[in-house]
Amino acid sequence: MPDVRRGDGHRVTSYDVARLAGVSQSAVSRCFKPGASVSKKMRARVMKVAEDLSYQPNAIARSLITRRSNMVAVVISQQTNLYYPEVLVQLSQRFSERGVRVLLFTLEHESDIDGLLDQIFQYQVDGVVEAARLSGEQIDLIDRRGIPFVFYNRSLKDRRVNAVCCDQTEGERWLVNRLVEAGHETFGLISGPEDSAVSVERTQGALERLKELNVKSVTVVPGDYSYESGASGLLELKNKLGELPDAVVCANDVMAIGCMDAARYRLGVKVPDDLSVVGFDGVGPAQWQSYDLTTVRQPVGRMTEAAVSMILERVEQPDLPPEKRTFSGILVDGGSARIA
Amino acid sequence: MPDVRRGDGHRVTSYDVARLAGVSQSAVSRCFKPGASVSKKMRARVMKVAEDLSYQPNAIARSLITRRSNMVAVVISQQTNLYYPEVLVQLSQRFSERGVRVLLFTLEHESDIDGLLDQIFQYQVDGVVEAARLSGEQIDLIDRRGIPFVFYNRSLKDRRVNAVCCDQTEGERWLVNRLVEAGHETFGLISGPEDSAVSVERTQGALERLKELNVKSVTVVPGDYSYESGASGLLELKNKLGELPDAVVCANDVMAIGCMDAARYRLGVKVPDDLSVVGFDGVGPAQWQSYDLTTVRQPVGRMTEAAVSMILERVEQPDLPPEKRTFSGILVDGGSARIA
DNA sequence: CAATCATCCGCATTCGAATGCAACAGCATT
DNA sequence: AATGCTGTTGCATTCGAATGCGGATGATTG
Structure with a gap:
């Protein structure tokens, strides 16, 4: 040979x-x-x-002359959240079906993003999928470079950017509706990190609907999307209230799982008999029988497909106007919440 | 501006x-x-x-002249296994600390790898981390290209290649020791996919030790690393044996989790009182209180660090001889197995 | 002041593929 | 046989940064 x-x-x-x-x-x-x-x-x-x-x-030489690298940067933070690996894999697969490769940028802390943008630009990627927070100036930076980019599940309200989102607010409202219909009267909320737009939307969405439905007893405690914070969140709720609420609304599935475990194994309380718990995302483990979580599943397939095509369309036609595409989640009725 | x-x-x-x-x-x-x-x-x-x-x-132009792309390909299959996202993220972070970026190649089916190798070469990556199976000819292909590559948790016995592995056999032996010491006498094994070298090593390791310890009742059923196959594996074991074994040894954590859930929620059996279950990997959910799995944790941090440095050393010095580095796992005593 | 040397800079070339343009071949038409 | 057309091919240049080499500059020494 x-x-x-x-x-x-x-x-x-x-x-x-x-x-x-x-x-x-x-x-x-x-x-x-x-x-x-x-x-x-x-x-x-x-x-x-x-x-x-x-x-x-040689793709490198080709890129130099064609000004197309056929690479797209994907920026991911929050590795504690089980939700992101799935998104990453799907993005990678869908891009590669279209002949585009994913150059991966992981952030340990969201603040590390400064130097990172420069790095991304150096590699001459054709586009960027951002699943991390950016400041206004940072968006300017990308914009001026003329590189198409799409936010995944985060967007800035007063900014014309491309974004693919799951309707967090709507999803929370559904969950709250279900819980209230079933007669839950006192609520605990475990929020995500303050600097996560998604978390804020979810928590606000739930609060808003609870208010509309005239629910009086609502307590919010902070979490950070992790299993542990779901567990400690529940304990904190109990401390604050003196007793457990009827239902706990967690800003993501992993915290809901932590919360269920704390209820069962630390407090000896039955879910859903004595306590209802709901989450958000629809990650794999939420369906495991030990949890069988009532949650809102994000349509990851459609969302990643949308992100991919939005990017690639704009690589071809840079003048396409910014677009925000919002997908409804899918309410999954599990056994973690009592229903009417 | x-x-x-x-x-x-x-x-x-x-x-x-x-x-x-x-x-x-x-x-x-x-x-x-x-x-x-x-x-x-x-x-x-x-x-x-x-x-x-x-x-x-412009990193592209630079790469052309320096013949260094500062990119490394990471090939991942098996997205059902929760273990891989963690590996991927760690690889990405460690490479980027050294100024190298990860170009991601995901495989839906391991067989898709053919065309993929050509793709990888086109991008002129400096190295390849393979967490997928390769045939001998495919390895030849990479070798002849002179690109440093490292296998992650798979290696071909009679081949001089770079590899980073967790000692699967040793880990299984520990688990078996623990179970036998605690008096378990009848064993069920749920293996992984046949074409997974890791799975074969694990199952063989367990079988071997069981034989050494003179355990007579050992039944093996096939699985595919998924939650569902862990659950159905347990049911199949029960069918085959007419009753449940004392202990089930699963080729990975996710199947062990599926197995525990099936025991509890489909068979109404108590774990670990009536049935002991052990896994392998040490993924995050294995520690969740609902499972508290007895397992062997792979030292992912050290393994990824080893993979990264093995690659980068060989980018600098292409003549370094092939090396296999095997790490011992860490036995985690959880509550999913009765102990003496 | 001349000689020596180190430091620093620019010229020209290189990496490997893509592409506009011109040349050319082959064929059909008249 | 001359003309025109279509379909192929090669030439020359381009992308943007890196680098060996020779030359210029300045500092240092005798």
């Missing part, structure tokens, strides 16, 4: 193929471009040699 | 900076290279202009 590298340690280039096939480098290039003007004879000849040499066009 | 793009829609290049600063392009290039021969005056001057123009060196 022949070695694919030339003697000098360089990679195989289109010139090597051209020389061996007795044609010009441009011919080789054209052979690899679908729909280019090449005779079948030429193509066959070149492809044969290319095959023999295991030649693959 | 000035627009960072020139009138013609092109990006800002080192030539633009050079022109405005009244120096040569090479000077600009040198200013961005740490340790290059540039006077402080020059550097200050250039940096000022660069700042004004929001100039960032």
Whole structure:
């Protein structure tokens, strides 16, 4: 089996193929471009040699001249939230079906994003999917670079940006409706991190609906989306109220799960008999029988598909106006909440 | 605030900076290279202009000439296994601390890997982390390209490749020891996918130790690493045996969790009183109080660190010989198994 | 003041593929 | 045989940064 590298340690280039096939480098290039003007004879000849040499066009060189890297940056923070890995995998799969690769940028802390934007730009990505918070100036920065970007589940109200969101408010309202219909009267809320727009929307959405429905007893305690904070949130609620509320509304599934476990194993309380718990997201473990969580599932498939096509459309047509697409969640009635 | 793009829609290049600063392009290039021969005056001057123009060196162009893309491909399959997202995030973070970015390749089916290798090569990545199965020919393919690569938790016995593994066999032996010491006499095993080397090692490891300890009643049923297959695996065991075994050894945590739920909610059996269940991996949910799983935790931090440094060392010194690094897992005694 | 040396800078080239343009071949038409 | 047309091919240039080499500059020494 022949070695694919030339003697000098360089990679195989289109010139090597051209020389061996007795044609010009441009011919080789054209052979690899679908729909280019090449005779079948030429193509066959070149492809044969290319095959023999295991030649693959250098995407880096191509990017330089075409000004398309076929790479998209995906920025993810919040690795504690089980929800994000799923989003990431789906984005990756959908992009790759369209010939685009994901360059991954993970943030340990959301504040690390400053230097990161510069990094992203250096790699000349064709677009950016942001599942992290950005300040107004940072958005300006991207905008001025003219790179299409889409926010995933976060958007700035007074800003014309592309965004794909799940309707957090609506989802919370559904959950509250269900709980109130079933006769729950005292409520505890465990919110997410203050700086998470999603969390704020969810908590506000629930509060608003509770108010509309004239529910008097509502207590909010802070959480951070983690299992532990769901558990400690419940204990804190009990402390504050002196007793448990009828229902606890958690800003995500993982906290709801932590909350259920604390109820059962630390307080010895039955869910849903003595306490109803609901979450949000619809992550895999929420369906596990130990939890069987009542929650709102985000339509991740449709949301990621939307994000991908919004980006790629704007790579082709940079002048498309900004767009926000909001998807309704799916109410999942589980066994973690008493129903009427 | 000035627009960072020139009138013609092109990006800002080192030539633009050079022109405005009244120096040569090479000077600009040198200013961005740490340790290059540039006077402080020059550097200050250039940096000022660069700042004004929001100039960032084009990593694509740089890669072309330096033959370093500062990108590493990470190939992941098996998205059902909760274990992999954690690995991915850690790899990404550790690489980025060293100035290297992760280009993500996800596989829906392990068989999709054929075309994928070509894709990976096109992007001129500096290295590859493989958390997917490869055939011998595929390894040849990578080898001949001279790209450093590391297998993560899979390796071919009779092949000189780089690999980072958790000692699956040893871990299973520990688990079996614990169970046998505690008096368990009849065993069920739920294996992972047949084509997963990890699963085979785990199951074999357990079987071997059980044999050594002279345990007679051992039944193996197949699983696929999913929650559902853990649940159905338990039912199948019961069918086969006519009754439940004393203990079920699952090839990963997620199946163990499915198994526990099936025991409790479908069979009405108490864990660990009537049935002991153990897993493998040490994923987050294994620690949730509803499960509190006895398992072997893979030292993901050390393993990913090892993978990263093995790759990067070989980018610098391509002649380093292949190396396999095997890490012991950490036995986690949870409440899902009766102990002596 | 001349000689020596280190430091710093610019010129020119390089990486590998894409593409506009011109040249050319082959074929049909008259 | 001359003309025109279509379909292919090659030439030359381009993308943007890095770098070896020679030359200029300035500092230092005798």
